[in-house]
Amino acid sequence: MSNTAPLGLLVLSAVRHAASYLPVFDAHPDTVIRAIVEESDAPEWAHNDARILAERYHVPVLRDPDAALIRGDIDLVLVCSEPTRHARLATQALQAGKHVLVDKPMAVTLDECKMVAEVASRSSGCKFTVVHRLFGAPIQRARQAIDAGHLGLIRSGDVEFLSSGVFFGTSVERPEFVANPALSGGGELMNFMVYPVDYLHYLTGARVTEVFAEAGTFFFDAHKQFGVEDVGILSLRLEHDIIGSLTVGRIPFAPTPGTGASTLRLIGSHGHLTVDENRPQLDIWSTVTERRGRTIGGESAHGTIATEIGAFIRDICEDRAPLYGVRDAWATIAAIEAAYRSLVTGQPARVAALPAR
Amino acid sequence: MTLAIAIIGAGSIARDHVAAYARIPGVRVSHIVDTDAIRAQSLAAQAGNATWSTDAQSALAAPDVSAVDICTPSETHAALTIAAAERGKAIHVEKPAALSLADYDAMVAATGRHGVSLMVGQTARFQPVNREIAQEIAAGTIGRLRLLHLAWYAGDVWAGGWRAWQLDPARSGGHPLHNGIHALDLAVWLFGRAPTRVFTRGFRAFAPTMGIPDSFHMTVRFHDGSLALLEIAYALRQRGDTLRRILAVGEAGSLSHSTEDDPHLYSDGVHLPSPSIEDAIYHQLRHWVATLRGEETPIVTTAQVRHALAAALAAQESLETGRAVTVGEADNE
Numbered sequence: 001m002s003n004t005a006p007l008g009l010l011v012l013s014a015v016r017h018a019a020s021y022l023p024v025f026d027a028h029p030d031t032v033i034r035a036i037v038e039e040s041d042a043p044e045w046a047h048n049d050a051r052i053l054a055e056r057y058h059v060p061v062l063r064d065p066d067a068a069l070i071r072g073d074i075d076l077v078l079v080c081s082e083p084t085r086h087a088r089l090a091t092q093a094l095q096a097g098k099h100v101l102v103d104k105p106m107a108v109t110l111d112e113c114k115m116v117a118e119v120a121s122r123s124s125g126c127k128f129t130v131v132h133r134l135f136g137a138p139i140q141r142a143r144q145a146i147d148a149g150h151l152g153l154i155r156s157g158d159v160e161f162l163s164s165g166v167f168f169g170t171s172v173e174r175p176e177f178v179a180n181p182a183l184s185g186g187g188e189l190m191n192f193m194v195y196p197v198d199y200l201h202y203l204t205g206a207r208v209t210e211v212f213a214e215a216g217t218f219f220f221d222a223h224k225q226f227g228v229e230d231v232g233i234l235s236l237r238l239e240h241d242i243i244g245s246l247t248v249g250r251i252p253f254a255p256t257p258g259t260g261a262s263t264l265r266l267i268g269s270h271g272h273l274t275v276d277e278n279r280p281q282l283d284i285w286s287t288v289t290e291r292r293g294r295t296i297g298g299e300s301a302h303g304t305i306a307t308e309i310g311a312f313i314r315d316i317c318e319d320r321a322p323l324y325g326v327r328d329a330w331a332t333i334a335a336i337e338a339a340y341r342s343l344v345t346g347q348p349a350r351v352a353a354l355p356a357r
Numbered sequence: 358m359t360l361a362i363a364i365i366g367a368g369s370i371a372r373d374h375v376a377a378y379a380r381i382p383g384v385r386v387s388h389i390v391d392t393d394a395i396r397a398q399s400l401a402a403q404a405g406n407a408t409w410s411t412d413a414q415s416a417l418a419a420p421d422v423s424a425v426d427i428c429t430p431s432e433t434h435a436a437l438t439i440a441a442a443e444r445g446k447a448i449h450v451e452k453p454a455a456l457s458l459a460d461y462d463a464m465v466a467a468t469g470r471h472g473v474s475l476m477v478g479q480t481a482r483f484q485p486v487n488r489e490i491a492q493e494i495a496a497g498t499i500g501r502l503r504l505l506h507l508a509w510y511a512g513d514v515w516a517g518g519w520r521a522w523q524l525d526p527a528r529s530g531g532h533p534l535h536n537g538i539h540a541l542d543l544a545v546w547l548f549g550r551a552p553t554r555v556f557t558r559g560f561r562a563f564a565p566t567m568g569i570p571d572s573f574h575m576t577v578r579f580h581d582g583s584l585a586l587l588e589i590a591y592a593l594r595q596r597g598d599t600l601r602r603i604l605a606v607g608e609a610g611s612l613s614h615s616t617e618d619d620p621h622l623y624s625d626g627v628h629l630p631s632p633s634i635e636d637a638i639y640h641q642l643r644h645w646v647a648t649l650r651g652e653e654t655p656i657v658t659t660a661q662v663r664h665a666l667a668a669a670l671a672a673q674e675s676l677e678t679g680r681a682v683t684v685g686e687a688d689n690e
Contacts, residue, residue, distance in 0.1 A: 155560055156572060158508060158588060160604065212556045212681060216582045218503040219608060231504055231606075233576050233586040235558045243558045245574045247506045247586055251606045255613035265508060265600070267562075267572070267592045272510070274600070274617065346554065347681050
């Protein structure tokens with residue numbers, strides 16, 4: 001893609017999803033993984049994670065982010081810590097003049113969003129994006145239908161985004177990452193609500209302006225232990241008086257053979273459409289495997305991150321604005337923040353508006 | 358012995374009831390009453406030359422009538438039910454049973470006082486998919502139910518256009534009461550628990566001047582914290598289009614169904630109901646008749662209907678105020 005040297009990648013904390021993101025960078029012709037750095041005062045398990053991945057990719061493990069970030073052979077930083085460190089580490093990388101991809105959620109408070117946004121606006125040469133799932137083929141297909149006018153004006157959207165708890169031990173290597181607020185910043189609304197809110201904004205063009213939330217802790221010991229929700233239902237108002245509804249969280253069995261179910265239904269003035277990120281699906285009935293089906297074209301969740309990383313590298317090389325920027329992440333986290341306020345008051349909460357650019 | 362039933366009201370639902378009774382052995386529609394004589398006469402002819410009238414009292418007084426099926430606009434349900442009870446008739450009343458809890462309580466009290474039965478036509482319980490979901494929940498397949506998500510979408514508008522009484526909230530009670538009661542009753546039945554808090558948001562799909570939103574969703578919290586998200590939309594563009602989806606999540610598993618997976622007829626201008634939801638009114642009225650004969654135990658209890666009604670009234674208040682509303686009158690299980 002580029003005639004210049006490959007982009008040097010620094011992994012700034014390598015816990016949680018880093019193991020699934022790094023193969024994409026490793027395989028990409030325009031990036032080279034240079035090193036993994038973890039903060040010296042990070043917990044031992046974080047250093048262990050860094051060490052394991054460093055051995056896998058034959059790169060050094062560093063313990064001084066400041067020193068690592070000033071290296072001239074580092075162009076791009078992947079921030080992949082637990083969520084409560086995302087904003088601070090992303091800010092640090094931007095201030096060092098690096099391009100940044102940060103795992104979701106970008107931040108866990110609105111103050112953190114403001115901080116990242118201010119630094120990003122001063123770092124105009126740096127590309128910045130956050131892990132999202134908007135490149136998933138089903139979402140792109142829906143957006144194309146909407147852009148073609150097939151739905152007319154969208155009036156309502158419903159998203160069901162549910163992860164299967166039977167995979168709790170394998171899809172999230174440590175349940176505390178989503179249940180311990182000191183690491184996660186909240187419960188499953190903080191963990192998962194970014195995706196459905198992103199979908200609704202991306203597909204409708206409208207921001208969420210008001211949220212009413214109900215949540216419960218029904219299914220998992222980790223969530224009960226830390227007193228956070230494992231599932232929630234939400235009523236949204238979006239601009240243009242579009243109404244939205246969400247069912248979000250982790251349940252014992254999401255209604256899909258895969259690890260999680262993500263479906264949405266949009267009703268427009270001139271048509272409606274349904275999206276299922278696990279369909280079309282090939283049904284499997286076999287004595288050889290316990291798998292009951294496979295998504296035709298691959299699971300959206302897996303394909304979308306590779307597409308996003310590829311697009312972000314191209315954004316950097318060709319000086320394009322990423323599909324999803326700091327203000328998109330901020331607006332989504334503002335909706336999540338309103339959801340948590342609604343849970344406290346038992347009433348709908350206005351979403352804090354972003355300041356004008 | 359043939360059961361003679363008087364139907365009060367000769368609108369579109371009454372027509373469906375007449376068609377259902379024709380399939381139930383030992384049942385005869387003996388009277389049709391409507392304030393519109395032509396409509397009463399027409400439906401009476403379809404019912405096999407039933408006696409028609411514009412005066413409900415004449416049918417209620419008929420000695421050969423042992424049961425009354427009330428299919429009139431909602432604001433008349435209470436008075437007609439009480440009048441039928443006073444005549445000693447068994448009563449089936451269309452949903453919503455009443456426009457207020459006070460009216461509903463008076464209906465239940467009157468039927469109790471006169472020793473007659475009262476069944477409210479909560480049709481969703483009789484849709485095949487919902488009956489089977491209830492059976493699986495009762496069998497313990499998914500453990501204790503904690504989360505329910507219903508999406509009921511249709512391309513629809515009420516018969517009568519701008520004359521439709523359903524568009525007048527004073528007559529229908531608003532859409533959360535008129536149709537939301539179906540979803541709320543189903544939720545109350547499946548959970549077996551009382552709603553405590555409701556929030557509603559809606560929109561008017563086809564005309565901003567509609568008296569009620571034709572599309573809305575409700576969040577429902579039950580007394581043990583369990584949750585339901587209930588969506589009802591008439592906003593699909595094509596009349597007759599249907600999308601119905603249900604997800605029930607328990608502590609040990611989930612049940613889900615979508616009409617997208619049902620076999621369908623594809624033919625110009627014809628929309629048949631999905632097999633998973635078809636024939637509910639027949640099943641509902643067949644069950645009512647069976648309860649009157651002592652052959653089946655009533656599955657629609659007046660206590661559960663009251664919980665659903667209280668929640669629907671709270672949902673309408675939420676729609677009007679934009680606030681979450683505590684279901685004040687709801688009793689715990």
